[in-house]
Amino acid sequence: MAKILKGATAQETHSAILDLIRSSGTVTRVDLAERSGLTGASISRVVKQLLADGLIIETGLGDPTGGKRATLLQFNPRARHAVGISIDTPSTTYVITDMSGRVIEQVSSRGIGRDAPATAVKRITAELEDLIVKADVEPSSLIGVGVALAGRQGGGGLRLLRTDPEKYAWEPFAVRDTLMETIDHPIVVENDSTCAAIGEFWAGRIPSANDFATVYMAAGFGLGLVTNGDVYRGSSSNVGEIGHMVLDVNGPECWCGGIGCLESLAAPAAVVKRAEQDPSLATALGLRGRRTSVRSDFAKIARLAAAGDPRCTELIEESATYLAKALLSITNLLDLDQIILAGPGFSEAGDIYVRITTTEINRLSFVRAMHPTRVEQSKLGPSAAALGAASLVLHSQLTPHQKSGR
Amino acid sequence: MAKILKGATAQETHSAILDLIRSSGTVTRVDLAERSGLTGASISRVVKQLLADGLIIETGLGDPTGGKRATLLQFNPRARHAVGISIDTPSTTYVITDMSGRVIEQVSSRGIGRDAPATAVKRITAELEDLIVKADVEPSSLIGVGVALAGRQGGGGLRLLRTDPEKYAWEPFAVRDTLMETIDHPIVVENDSTCAAIGEFWAGRIPSANDFATVYMAAGFGLGLVTNGDVYRGSSSNVGEIGHMVLDVNGPECWCGGIGCLESLAAPAAVVKRAEQDPSLATALGLRGRRTSVRSDFAKIARLAAAGDPRCTELIEESATYLAKALLSITNLLDLDQIILAGPGFSEAGDIYVRITTTEINRLSFVRAMHPTRVEQSKLGPSAAALGAASLVLHSQLTPHQKSGR
DNA sequence: CGCACTTTAATACACAACGTAAGAAAGTGG
DNA sequence: CCACTTTCTTACGTTGTGTATTAAAGTGCG
Missing domain, CATH: 1.10.10.10 (Winged helix-like DNA-binding domain superfamily/Winged helix DNA-binding domain)
Structure with a gap:
């Protein structure tokens, strides 16, 4: 070394x-x-x-x-603690972790759904205050609060990604400023993919020397990059938008205006949509009646695929194959030796995604002769983003190597 | 700052x-x-x-x-000098530059063609010695020799990329060791895309704070990344293989085993192949007779496209459109704010490539709301790789910030 | 059980590089 | 020409690392 x-x-x-x-x-x-x-x-x-x-x-x-x-x-894991919050459409997750990234306390509440950002963040602030009070940690050992969300940096601070069954939109909202008004701790806001990546790095005790990427799948896809033991953020902190990589120049039109994007081919909504086109499968899955939510419908399909249902397996494998192509491109581009799959999208049928992406990358990547590229599912479970948000706080406070704090 | x-x-x-x-x-x-x-x-x-x-x-x-x-x-540009060599199939280029990256002397000779690597490198060594002797620079001011080639790091050192009209192959060859036997200066070997990137950085006086990428097009495509004023090399120094990004999952099979790769859709060989399929165009271009070389045939098509020939323009625009999709994906992935097109592939019809990629990226990239992503053609001309190789020497010797020397 | 040996940890001092503060140098402009 | 501003240098204190030395804590054989 x-x-x-x-x-x-x-x-x-x-x-x-x-x-x-x-x-x-x-x-x-x-x-x-x-x-x-x-x-x-x-x-x-x-x-x-x-x-x-x-x-x-x-x-x-x-x-x-x-x-x-x-x-x-x-x-000494108990010397310091951090709070991590993952804000997502279907649910909000709060964790308090020690310095090793181990979860001390965990709470979930409903997601932001279609609430106005101001309402949602107000409620989250209250729940967060409750949690800090309730959790039995020395107040001085709490070094900060990290927030993970599907959003992007933009004019006027961060923008929340709002997912509707039919459309997507970003709403600008100053999450950080609003939280700061009431919470008297450093607050770090970052997108969920980056959080997941830093969470793996910290809780998975990955050495600083390793370069790796974490793919986070929720409503769409995001990529978090950690290189040289630090988050890679690019020129405007918007690294990792892989949902709109072009995979099929003759493919379907995407809401972003592009053609054949990964998201429109492989995201939960695309899988559910394909299931709906098979009448018998749609009925069997209960997709015919009133729509619950794309995310839970997708979870159902993934669960059945993991259990061996042939039609569902086919759908998930199709999604995994598209993702594999995208990850192959990324591996070639960045010469990665480790990729981790994290987020709710992989919680039911992660094995299928791991299998297909591993096979594809090790069959076709250009660096396979030098070193294998390992693809693994996150061991952090469904709260990877929240845990990562807490890790981000630990990381930025405890190992401010160079430019970690932006 | x-x-x-x-x-x-x-x-x-x-x-x-x-x-x-x-x-x-x-x-x-x-x-x-x-x-x-x-x-x-x-x-x-x-x-x-x-x-x-x-x-x-x-x-x-x-x-x-x-x-x-x-x-x-x-x-003080004249305080130090560096030699850069670009080794490519059709030609070998030698430059001696001052510290500002300005070319003091430039020589070209024939490329490695189908010569055995040992033969080719022997000849290059001799030509290099002649050049150093002939060039009127204070010997002590010459700080090293940089070599740019289409190759990759692999078992047993670097591997040369050998391009045949019909097939590609990498031949392992210890370029650096062979040169070191006779040349008594530090020698740095790097792939041409990375060289082109560092050349832009150095000669183009780009500040260390900027993150940018250089696309280098010769027989295929490569990407060089400079972040934080230093070359980004990844885990095994094989960053930037964009030629096999998947752009069309239903596209043609590529020699790499993949489907619908950028290279098989947009590289010079693909463009020439399409031209051959139009009998009248093939005849007009003189592609019917004995094949000269794919690279010169491509140059001819590009030249005609730049001059306004409608059929050739269509071919080049098609290639540019595929490249634009790939660069769009990369911009989204890495949040770049500057992309430079360099290498012989862009020397005839670079304007068309710049126009189409700029339009596409600024129409669809996710960061376009935060900052524009500028696409420009390299101002370094056809010797961008050689000049970059010299710059790499300057960079590694004069600004060894952190891990520049690998 | 004791003593020579090994390995680990701490201390004392020298060196390098940056900051602070004070002042010298060089020019401006009424 | 002289008070003032800005640039540049010099002297000295602080911080943090390396080298060399010493102290501490075990091991293991006779």
């Missing part, structure tokens, strides 16, 4: 060392010296400070090697 | 300041202080050293502002 840190500021060095400890699980000072490139003397100083801050703890002795046994160092 | 550099090593600071001077053209010490975040005292120290090294020069006085007039600082 041998990073060279000569000349960095205290904060940078501390966060880099903390990051090594985080991603290693358990390490000795000697390990840290080797892997950071710093000398034992410097490590000694930094570790002393981190111990004093309570950010790490000594947890025993290393294996005997013929001399003094090394003291084992570990992240 | 306000970069914070506190605690950096001398080399990092010097290169950061040098980079500011490079991208600014002419600056005062006060400007540098403001834009770097360092104090005047530190700038004074760094500038003194850079002046002593001859890397920059004082070139007069700034405008009067009521006090002492500031001394203007400028890059």
Whole structure:
């Protein structure tokens, strides 16, 4: 490894060392010296400070090697906590995590549905305050609140993505400012894909050296990129819009104005629409009566596919095949070695998506000869985005390596 | 801007300041202080050293502002030189540039064609030695040799891309090691797209803050990415393979095993193939007789398209439209604000490609509301790759910010 | 059980690079 | 020509790292 840190500021060095400890699980000072490139003397100083801050703890002795046994160092997960909120159409999820990304408390309430943003955010603020009060964490250990949503940065702050059965729209709304009025903690707002990515990075203890992407599937698709241990945000923080990659120049028209976009071919709405076109399947699924919601209809199809229903399997495999093409393009473009599938869209039939994308990428990618590209389903479950939002707070507060805080 | 550099090593600071001077053209010490975040005292120290090294020069006085007039600082282009070589099937190009990326001397010879790599590289070594001897530059000012080629990193070093009229193949060959045996300068080998990107960055004086991509079109397509003033290389230095992005899931089969790849739809070979299918056009273009080469046939079509020939225009526009779809996907994915088209493929009809891609991206990209995405043709001309290879040397030697040297 | 040896951790001091503060230098403009 | 402004430099203090040395804590063999 041998990073060279000569000349960095205290904060940078501390966060880099903390990051090594985080991603290693358990390490000795000697390990840290080797892997950071710093000398034992410097490590000694930094570790002393981190111990004093309570950010790490000594947890025993290393294996005997013929001399003094090394003291084992570990992240002290309970030293700090963060709140993560995932705001989505069908549901809102709140989590409080410790520093290792483990969930301490979790609450769900209904989503924003068709509520006006102001109403929805007001309610969320109240629920958030309740949660902070109710949760039994030392108030001073709560370092911030992260918010994940399907939105984008734009004129006048962030814009919420509003999904209707028939149309999509962005509504500009200053989520962050509204929350700040009542919540007295740092607040970070980020789109759900990026949150999911940083969540994997943090909770999955992925080393800073790895470059990887997380595909987040909810109503549509998004991609979060983590490179060099930091979120890649691009020139206006709108990286990762993969829903409108062109996959079929002769395909169906998309609401975005384009043709043959991934979203219009493979998103939940597209799958449900195809199911509706098969009369017997539509009836069997109960799609004929009053529409509940695209998202729950899709979940039903995915669940049946996972259980082996041939017609549903075919539909999901079709969706997965389109996604695989998109991910193949992205792998070739960015030379990734790890892709993680996260979000509610994969919770029922993630296995099918993993299987098909893995096969496609390892059959056709240009880097397959150098290194395999692993595709895995997120282990964080359906609350990946909320957990990621909390991780983003941890990340930006604890390892502000360079430009993490935007 | 306000970069914070506190605690950096001398080399990092010097290169950061040098980079500011490079991208600014002419600056005062006060400007540098403001834009770097360092104090005047530190700038004074760094500038003194850079002046002593001859890397920059004082070139007069700034405008009067009521006090002492500031001394203007400028890059001293002639302080150092670099050699760049572009190795391609139809031709090999050698350039010697000064530090500003201006070409001092330029030579072309025949390409590697179907020569065995060992033979070709031997010849290139000899030609390179001649050039260095012939060129009237202070030997000590020559800081290295950069090599641009269509290749990829793989087992056993870099692999040359060999283009045949009918098939493609990579031949592993240790270009760098072979050159090092005879040439007594640092040698950097990189793929042509990345070289083109760093060339634009350096010679085009693009500030380190800008993220942009360069599309390089020769036999196929490649993308070079520069983010945060440094080349983005990905996990195994094989970033930018856009030739096999899937654009048409029902399209033609590609030699790579995929379906509907950009390369098989829009590369020179695809355009020439379409021209051949129109008997009268094929005859008019002289494609009927003995095949010269796909690349020169494509150049002929592009030239006629630029001159207004309707049938050729249609062919080039079709190619440009496919490329536009791919670039649209990439812009959405990476949130780019600048794309540059470079390489021999654009030298005849670049305007058509610029027009069509600009229109498409600004009509459909998701970031268009935040910022326009400019598409421009490279101003570096047909030797963009060679010039970029030289720039890569300058970049890696003069502004080794962080991990530039791999 | 004790003592030589090994490995880990901490301390003391030197060096590098930046910031602060003070002042010298160079020019402006009434 | 002289008070004033702006630029640039110099001297010194702070921070953080490396080197060298020492202290501490075990191991394992006789």
